[in-house]
Amino acid sequence: MLLTIRHETVYRYTEPLTYTIQQLRLSPRAEPQQRTLDWRITSSGVHHPFNDAFGNLCHMLTITGQHNEVRIVAEGSVVVAxxxxxxxxxxxxxxxxxxxxxxxxxxxxxxxxxxxxxxxxxxxxxxxxxxxxxxxxxxxxxxxxxxxxxxxxxxxxxxxxxxxxxxxxxxxxxxxxxxxxxxxxxxxxxxxxxxxxxxxxxxxxxxxxxxxxxxxxxxxxxxxxxxxxxxxxxxxxxxxxxAPVRGVRRGGGSETLSVRVNVTATASDQ
Known part of the structure; x- marks a missing residue:
């Protein structure tokens, strides 16, 4: 099966933040029954990839400077047997x-x-x-x-x-x-x-x-x-x-979270 996935996470704040750090587990695992055709994670800030203790592909996202919103989009396509x-x-x-x-x-x-x-x-x-x-x-x-x-x-x-x-x-x-x-x-x-x-x-x-x-x-x-x-x-x-997204922040006041996920499945011969 070919799964086409888009996952958008948006944090909005009532006051400016000066620093955000998020640990992202938003990349498909490398396992025999699933194969990633393409995948990308987009956001502001800097991403540093690493593998955690359980072998999950993670990214450490850091954003510095004043910001009122953190938007993270993970999207791509995966073939699953x-x-x-x-x-x-x-x-x-x-x-x-x-x-x-x-x-x-x-x-x-x-x-x-x-x-x-x-x-x-x-x-x-x-x-x-x-x-x-x-x-x-x-x-x-x-x-x-x-x-x-x-x-x-x-x-x-x-x-x-x-x-x-x-x-x-x-x-x-x-x-x-x-x-x-x-x-x-x-x-x-x-x-x-x-x-x-x-x-x-x-x-x-x-x-x-x-x-x-x-x-x-x-x-x-x-x-x-x-x-x-x-x-x-x-x-x-x-x-x-x-957890797909976990982190801490400095500043920001009150936080509002919005998550949108769309998954479309189509038959695949890949």
Missing amino acids: PLHLGRLSQAGEFLPLVFTVPTQLTQPSPAIIDFAHRHLIRAANSDNLLALATAICDAVAYQSGATLVTTSADDALRLGQGVCQDHAHLFLACCHALGIPARYVSGYIDPGNSDHAESHAWVDVWIVQPDFSGWISVDVTHARFASDVYCRLAIGRDYDSA
Whole structure:
């Protein structure tokens, strides 16, 4: 599948800033199932590329001098190959156990541990993981604006509402409660006819089955395996370690954020 993507992020401020620094994870990962045909990130300031601890291609954006707006546009095209049952062919650089460490956003609470034991009662396999995803969607209804990027898995479970990152965090917390390696994925999706955003979050889970051992990619929000309409930007332990844009500023007063993402999928013979 050929995915044509445009992602615009605009920060506007009521007072001038004198300095902005942003860490950008806005470049598709180099992985066997996806190939970047062209990609560019445009903004004011200076970009310095680097690879973070999880092998994600990042850029450090710095803007000096007075400015009232920060506009970042990432756009390009990526060819993604079909995935059989969400299976990834690359194991990666790290031992899977690296992704059994809970974070502040994915710490299993007693309620999550109970939820995990009720909905993932056997060893991790493809069917069980989709069943867990379905249970999470039933317990945490998709509701845009219901939570913040600082909302933990336990908070989302108690609230009963959230978005894709909350579904991913709760899924990770359930896996960690049972010692199953799982990692957070940020990226883009062609949402089709759904009302979900093109900017998306899902999970990779390490499974050991008679016919396959490795990572499988699960879209918790849609309770399905990731496929060739998913473009992967970054992996990490949670949103904080895979966020598309994070940073700090000096000055600016009040901030207003506007994000527009458009993903178009077309059949590809490349």
